[in-house]
Amino acid sequence: MHRNGLAAWAALLTGTLVGTLIGCSPGGAGQAVPVAATASAPSSGEASASAPDEEVSVDRDDALAKALKPLLPDGDARVSVAVAALDGATDGAVYDGTSAFDTASIVKVDILAALLLRAQDAGQALTPQERAYATAMIENSDNASATALWEAIGGADGLDAANQTLGLTGTRAGAGGEWGLTQTTAEDQLTLLRAVFGTESAEGTEGADSVLSEASRAYVAGLMGRIASDQRWGVSAAADSASVCALKNGWLPRSATGLWDINSVGRVSVGGKRYLVSVLSDGNTTKEAGVALVEGAAKAAVAVLTG
Numbered sequence: 001m002h003r004n005g006l007a008a009w010a011a012l013l014t015g016t017l018v019g020t021l022i023g024c025s026p027g028g029a030g031q032a033v034p035v036a037a038t039a040s041a042p043s044s045g046e047a048s049a050s051a052p053d054e055e056v057s058v059d060r061d062d063a064l065a066k067a068l069k070p071l072l073p074d075g076d077a078r079v080s081v082a083v084a085a086l087d088g089a090t091d092g093a094v095y096d097g098t099s100a101f102d103t104a105s106i107v108k109v110d111i112l113a114a115l116l117l118r119a120q121d122a123g124q125a126l127t128p129q130e131r132a133y134a135t136a137m138i139e140n141s142d143n144a145s146a147t148a149l150w151e152a153i154g155g156a157d158g159l160d161a162a163n164q165t166l167g168l169t170g171t172r173a174g175a176g177g178e179w180g181l182t183q184t185t186a187e188d189q190l191t192l193l194r195a196v197f198g199t200e201s202a203e204g205t206e207g208a209d210s211v212l213s214e215a216s217r218a219y220v221a222g223l224m225g226r227i228a229s230d231q232r233w234g235v236s237a238a239a240d241s242a243s244v245c246a247l248k249n250g251w252l253p254r255s256a257t258g259l260w261d262i263n264s265v266g267r268v269s270v271g272g273k274r275y276l277v278s279v280l281s282d283g284n285t286t287k288e289a290g291v292a293l294v295e296g297a298a299k300a301a302v303a304v305l306t307g
Contacts, residue, residue, distance in 0.1 A: 234264025
């Protein structure tokens, strides 16, 4: 990744950020999900209280699987989930994180990341037309804008190359211009979210090892924070009602089966802490059923880390 001249480019791009982040206004965070914990048993057979400094091991993947079990519908529907605390202080949790799913419109975040990487390599800012396409593609999920930027990044080959740079190992671009049929995993989407949102520390938000510049990350996060009001569903259901979150959803009815792909990825805030959440699903009988499954899974995932 060439970084010469990025300072000037970053100043140009940062100047394009406008607007105010939109509150998610979800139905509220879900009920706390019990987290299974195990501790070393006393050496004697008698029950005794744990010492104050005794370490407790928590299997959060197992806790997430148990929390999701009552949410899983009968039939063909599948769901895959990955969640992590943005501050990295708590282990994350994954459920079926490596199975492949159609991206539908969540790939638009990936397309924008690829576009920004190309601009960084060239030491240039996005053009006014590219910024207009990016705004429509992320905030309103405009498909024509996505197609224009898909072509600008070099189509499937360009997306695959960008994903190699971003560290997305289980994502393959859709063939024949079908960007919505890009295949991805919940774990890869969490990797992409980390590239966009970085990590948090006592000093603030940092880029961690992201190949996206600070200006690029701020640009993507800003657009994801201004999603159109009719698309503020999905992982936002796990957030506090008054919190500000950033997300991108995808929904796609498959013509061969009539079943729906419903996906949601983003950053949510609960109790003053922020979390990255990726939920993918397919085989849903209706869009509404898929949204309910994704929202329930997002609530369960965050509750595993907060409960």
